[in-house]
Amino acid sequence: MAGNQLPAIRHVLPLTTVRLERKLPSPGNVTVRVREKVQPADVVAEVQPPAKHYFLDLAAGLGIPEAAVARYLRVEPGAPVEMGQVIAGPVGIARRTMRAPANGKVLTLSRGRALFEALEEPYQIHAGVPGVVVASDGTTALTIETTGALVEGTWGNGRRGWGVMRVIGEGASDRLHTTQLDVNLRGAVLLAGVCDNAAPLHQATELAVRGLILGSLTAELIPIALRMGYPILLTEGFGTAPMNRVTYDLLNSNAGREASLEATLLEPYSRQLPEVIIPLPATSRLSSPERAIQLAPGVRVRCMRAPHIGTVGTIRHLIPKAEGFPSGILARSALVELEGTGPVSIPLSNLEVLG
Amino acid sequence: MDVGSVNTRASLFDVVDGRYRMVATGRASSTAGSPLFDVREGMHMAVEELNVVTGRPLLDEADSLIIPTTSEGAGIDAFVATASAGPRPRTVLVGLMPGVSMESARRLAGSTYLNVVEEIGLLDRRREEDQIDVLVASQPDLILMVGGTDGGASASVLRMIETVGLAVGLLATAQRPTLVFAGNRALGAAVSEYFQDRATVTIVPNIRPGLEVEELEPARLKLSEIIRQLRAGKISGFEDLAAWSGGTMMLTADAFGRVVRYLSQVYDPDKGVLGIDVGASHVTVAAAFDGNLNLRVNSDLGLGSSMPGLMRYASIEDITRWLPGDQPAGRVRDYLYNKALYPGSIPTELEDLHIEYALVRELIRAAIALARGDWQKGATTTLLPAFEPIIASGGAIARAPRPGYAALTLLDAIQPKGVTTLVLDPHNLIPAVGAAAGLLPMITVQVLESGSFVSLGTAVSPAGHGRPGRPVLRVRVEPEGGGEMSEGVVRFGQVALLPLRQGEHARLTVRPESGFDVGFGGPGKAGALRVAGGALGVIIDARGRPLELSKDPVERQELNLKWLKDVGALK
Known part of the structure; x- marks a missing residue:
């Protein structure tokens, strides 16, 4: 047992229970109830965008001393006011007044000024997957539970999308070309091999694709990928490594089904990984993905580093003593039966469990 | 732990x-x-x-x-x-003058694990309401307020505090940040009273009690405690760690700095002590001069999740210049970003190892460049002050396959001048020793002398430049106790090793040619001193300071390979 190693785990599961947490970017209003069924396009929350604040200089506007401002305030702090509504005054013969510059509210008075909060139109958050709401705090987060296939990725561009998944190219190592992208793919979630060229990313925008799942993307395309309006999810990482066989086969076998892409941008200590969810019906209660799996004989792993990057295999046994590698580094390792290669010693640090 | x-x-x-x-x-x-x-x-x-x-x-x-x-x-x-470990608290700095209190606040934030997301100062051109919106939108975990010397400015500080107060009042109670005031001591009570019903404010000693006086240490200690509390709110188990340690838990960088500071009081007072810790999420630089510590935690640099941050300070060409062979820029860039995805992974192929340590060199160079402004104010030279010793810690350095690889990485990245000892902390003991020193003051020096740290050797690095092949210095190593003497002439562009085992001492005599300075009073001045051995013995780095690599890529790669072989980094 590699008792002191808790490897990363990447779930590639054909059918499981998936819990998807929807965190609101700022406090808002969760519009669904716990145990309520939702469809991908359903609105599950409304979020108030960050309000814009203004200081309204009431003392100067009304021509009165700072100390007298409170006396002329015509609205209660915190109470909603409409654009153009008188909020202070009238003062003097000219009956000077101050009016609200927008729909909003006066928050407080400070040195003869009113701090005014202009309200913005709320925007909506959609469920993104069909499922059941299983948790909600009413204002900042909710959790939707669904069943289906789950593929966790390594990187996402911070977008999310939903659509019918279509396979393009010849396989997991095929490079994405503009010639493969035609009008028939409009509105689809695309599954492809690798991308080392910006042109297909731009063309996908023109086709209004709903998402792109790749094995790898060259790192020089990161700034472009981040600008794309549709979600891009990588299963391997940066470079030209093909998508690992297990992941590709699972996604390929679900071509034609609807898929949800959560191409979450990775942040240190973030709990949400980039993932693809393909909702599927379940006839019985399914368990949730395991949180941690120790490296041990029989465990299926994926190699994260050259020379076997992206290759999947099964641990034969853990090597008791540190192994030497061509780089000169000594590391605790496992003998892994790699698909298509045979038994290979790989450092434990370079393995992640394919759950 | x-x-x-x-x-x-x-x-x-x-x-x-x-x-x-x-x-x-x-x-x-x-x-x-x-x-x-x-x-x-x-x-x-x-x-x-x-x-x-x-x-x-x-x-x-x-x-x-x-x-x-x-x-x-x-x-x-x-x-x-x-x-x-743990997320860095999102921090907004609020202060007065850009070159005074704000500068000190930046230094304080840079000396610990804070993620500064916004700054608001007296000369900020944004309107007050825009500052309020920025404060709210930043979603800070911490607002660090500074400004005013003790007994100095008060009205402008209080106005600034009012802006913060209005912004904090707009946040939901659960979202309200921790507030720290490290400004004019005379305003502490007024600040506490102002926030009374809105948020708890921690008053810490003024970091700028006088215009020319900066005191970061007391505030940093208090800030460390606050950072621990904020992390404990996001990651479980820190309470247990704190309980086990009976309240002596420290931030790693503080413990690291404590050891470096202590050593600067023990070693040659004419030289500083430099400590570099290359972690996955941070590169910490601690430089201490006769007990005065300068600590810098670079949270946007690291050989892991913080790896992409290096691209702000270095180009791909800066990285590839250290490679002993040709590598496409795209491959190096892919490697860098993959390292952020898989921070714990290790290079098993030799080409990958070279890329990894090219990244380490640039991480250290960037971290030192950011830190040196604190201890070399207004320096006109690119050379660092003399250090004795230089201590390197962190997983990547400790994992170097051979001592020569670690030594050459440090020589390339730090480019020390004169005579210095390179010490490696292969077991990452420095944080532990630093934390333990509070309970057991003798532990630092006793563990350091116990052999748990690896001395790579004494490095002699003459400052100066010459034509390749021109003699730089004549050197003689006479081991104490009558071992075999070694001597020779070292020429420009060479990295030479003279044997002297760990635990042994020798008299080292160095006679530099005119134009080369090894720290014996100026260029061309000779001298002798007692030196300690190490894994590589005495290392003569006659490549000149500052080190200038060939602009011809083939020649540069050949030299990089030669130097790696010369120090025994490659078989």
């Missing part, structure tokens, strides 16, 4: 022959991040590893540490802990 973002390490020290020694270390995966977000599992695994290595039971049936040692020899007498 040191809880990092990739590894958790447990180190056991005991008294052997009346002196503290490191007995064993246990290393385990850190569990502060995904999937557990709980440091306890990693702590237990590291202690279990220690248990297996030493055969000494350390945990009881309830998985709690056995303290104190039992009559059967189980357990330990004292436990100290350090941690660098």
Whole structure:
């Protein structure tokens, strides 16, 4: 047992229970109830965008001393006011007044000024997957539970999308070309091999694709990928490594089904990984993905580093003593039966469990 | 116990022959991040590893540490802990003058694990309401307010405090940040009173009590405590770690800085002590001069999740210039970003190793460039001051396959001048020793002298330039106790090793040619001194300072390869 190693785990599961947490970017209003069924396009929350604040200089506007401002305030702090509504005054013969510059509210008075909060139109958050709401705090987060296939990725561009998944190219190592992208793919979630060229990313925008799942993307395309309006999810990482066989086969076998892409941008200590969810019906209660799996004989792993990057295999046994590698580094390792290669010693640090 | 973002390490020290020694270390995966977000599992695994290595039971049936040692020899007498793992609190700095209090606030924030997301100062051109919107939109965990010398400015400070107060009042109670005031001491009570019903404000000593006086240390200690509390709110298990350590838990960088500061009081007062810790999420630079510590935690640099931050300070060409062979820029860029995805992974191929250590060189260079402004104000030279010793710590450095690889990496990255000792901390003991020094003051020097640290050797690096092949210096090493003497002429562009084993001492005589300065009073001045041996003996780095690499890529790669071979980094 590699008792002191808790490897990363990447779930590639054909059918499981998936819990998807929807965190609101700022406090808002969760519009669904716990145990309520939702469809991908359903609105599950409304979020108030960050309000814009203004200081309204009431003392100067009304021509009165700072100390007298409170006396002329015509609205209660915190109470909603409409654009153009008188909020202070009238003062003097000219009956000077101050009016609200927008729909909003006066928050407080400070040195003869009113701090005014202009309200913005709320925007909506959609469920993104069909499922059941299983948790909600009413204002900042909710959790939707669904069943289906789950593929966790390594990187996402911070977008999310939903659509019918279509396979393009010849396989997991095929490079994405503009010639493969035609009008028939409009509105689809695309599954492809690798991308080392910006042109297909731009063309996908023109086709209004709903998402792109790749094995790898060259790192020089990161700034472009981040600008794309549709979600891009990588299963391997940066470079030209093909998508690992297990992941590709699972996604390929679900071509034609609807898929949800959560191409979450990775942040240190973030709990949400980039993932693809393909909702599927379940006839019985399914368990949730395991949180941690120790490296041990029989465990299926994926190699994260050259020379076997992206290759999947099964641990034969853990090597008791540190192994030497061509780089000169000594590391605790496992003998892994790699698909298509045979038994290979790989450092434990370079393995992640394919759950 | 040191809880990092990739590894958790447990180190056991005991008294052997009346002196503290490191007995064993246990290393385990850190569990502060995904999937557990709980440091306890990693702590237990590291202690279990220690248990297996030493055969000494350390945990009881309830998985709690056995303290104190039992009559059967189980357990330990004292436990100290350090941690660098955990998210960095999002911080907004609020202050007055850009070059005065704000500058000090930046230095304070840069000396610990804070993520400064916004700054608001007196000369800020944004309207007050825009500043309020920015404060709210920043979603800060912490607002650090500074400004005003003691007994100095008050009206402008209070106006600034009012802006913060209005912004904080707009946030929901659960979202309100921790407030710290480190400004004009006379305003402490007024600031506390102002925030009375809105938020709790912690008053810490003024970091700029006078226009020309900066005192960061008291505020940093208090800030460390606040950072620990904020992290504990996001990652489980820190409470247990704090409980086990009986309140002595420290941030890793603080413990690291404590050791470097202590050593600067013990070693040559004419030279500083430099400590570099290259972690996955941070690169820490600690430079101390006669007890005065300058600490800088570079949280946007690291050989892991912080790796992409390097691209702000270095180009791909800066990285590839250290490689001993041709590598496409795209491959190096892919490597860099993949390292951020898989921070714990290690290079098994030689080409990957070269890329990894090219990245380490640039990480160290960037970190020192950012830090040196604090201790070399207004410096017109690109050369660093003299250091004795230079200590390197962190997983990547410790993992170097051969001492020569670590030594050349440090020489390339730091480019020390004169005579200095390169010391490696292969077991990452410095944080543990630093934390333990609070309880056991003698532990630092005793463990340092015990052989737990690896001396790579004494490096002699003449400052100056010449034509390749021109003699730079004549050197003689006379081992104490009558070992075999070695001497020779070292020419420009060479890196030469003269044997002197770890634990041995020798008289080193250096006669530089005119135009080359080894720190004996100017260019061309000769001198002799007693030096200690190390894994590589005495290293003569006659490549000149500052080091200028060839612009011809083929020649540069050949030289890089030659230097690696010269120091025994490659078989």
